Amino acid sequence: MSDAGDFVIRMEGVSVRRGDTTLLDSVDWTVELDERWVVLGPNGAGKTTLLRLAAADIHPTRGVVEVLGSRMGRVDVFELRTRIGLSSAALGLRVPPDELVRDVVISAGYAVIGRWRERYDPLDAASSASARALMTDPEILLLDEPTAGLDLGGREDLVARLSLLANDPEAPASVLVTHHVEEIPPGYSHGLLLRQGQVVAAGLLDDVLTDENLSATFGLPLAVQRRRGRFTAWLR
Numbered sequence: 001m002s003d004a005g006d007f008v009i010r011m012e013g014v015s016v017r018r019g020d021t022t023l024l025d026s027v028d029w030t031v032e033l034d035e036r037w038v039v040l041g042p043n044g045a046g047k048t049t050l051l052r053l054a055a056a057d058i059h060p061t062r063g064v065v066e067v068l069g070s071r072m073g074r075v076d077v078f079e080l081r082t083r084i085g086l087s088s089a090a091l092g093l094r095v096p097p098d099e100l101v102r103d104v105v106i107s108a109g110y111a112v113i114g115r116w117r118e119r120y121d122p123l124d125a126a127s128s129a130s131a132r133a134l135m136t137d138p139e140i141l142l143l144d145e146p147t148a149g150l151d152l153g154g155r156e157d158l159v160a161r162l163s164l165l166a167n168d169p170e171a172p173a174s175v176l177v178t179h180h181v182e183e184i185p186p187g188y189s190h191g192l193l194l195r196q197g198q199v200v201a202a203g204l205l206d207d208v209l210t211d212e213n214l215s216a217t218f219g220l221p222l223a224v225q226r227r228r229g230r231f232t233a234w235l236r
Contacts, residue, residue, distance in 0.1 A: 006032050007066065008140045008173045009054050014063035016049050023049040025197040031173055036166045038184050038205065039177045041194035042218050047177045051144050054175060056080045068139055085138030087146050141174040147183050155183065163187045181209065186229030193217040
């Protein structure tokens with residue numbers, strides 16, 4: 001049994017509603033310091049909503065969310081966000097069209113999008129070769145469909161880099177959201193399967209990624225196989 005301080009994310013009875021729509025329904029989930037999680041599910045399953053909670057970007061309608069030991073609703077989220085590395089396709093849409101790549105990375109140190117009128121120290125510029133999500137030396141890394149829009153070569157290059165990071169014992173805990181089992185980097189340890197806002201299965205990746213669980217998650221008769229550290233899935 002882990003101490004409470006070992007959890008970087010804890011969700012208990014968490015639901016998120018928008019009007020009459022339930023995006024997440026009674027979710028229980030914990031992420032520990034040394035874990036690498038993949039979150040899988042079809043469109044509309046609640047994956048991005050889950051990640052937005054973990055990123056301190058939104059609050060739950062019901063339930064308890066704790067991130068890095070701080071309970072949502074009782075913490076300065078602007079300070080908390082500087083401790084979280086977040087990469088997402090949606091984030092890219094918020095970047096000003098004339099922004100330089102270097103400045104996109106640097107601005108992560110201030111938990112803002114776009115340099116606008118901010119002034120930066122020389123030490124910030126020296127760190128700009130790192131990816132934005134890792135700019136602040138985060139305590140947790142959240143990746144929302146990082147391979148979206150990449151071709152096969154780009155995807156495989158990124159998966160390989162994420163695998164190296166996952167196998168680094170000094171790297172932060174990480175959560176990767178994806179639609180495809182083929183995009184799970186070797187080294188990821190745990191899996192969370194979502195369908196219609198509810199948890200289908202959660203736990204060690206090899207226990208979670210079964211034919212039965214994957215079929216229930218995507219509503220199709222699927223088979224899954226692991227070979228040389230990579231997963232593939234197909235319609236039975």
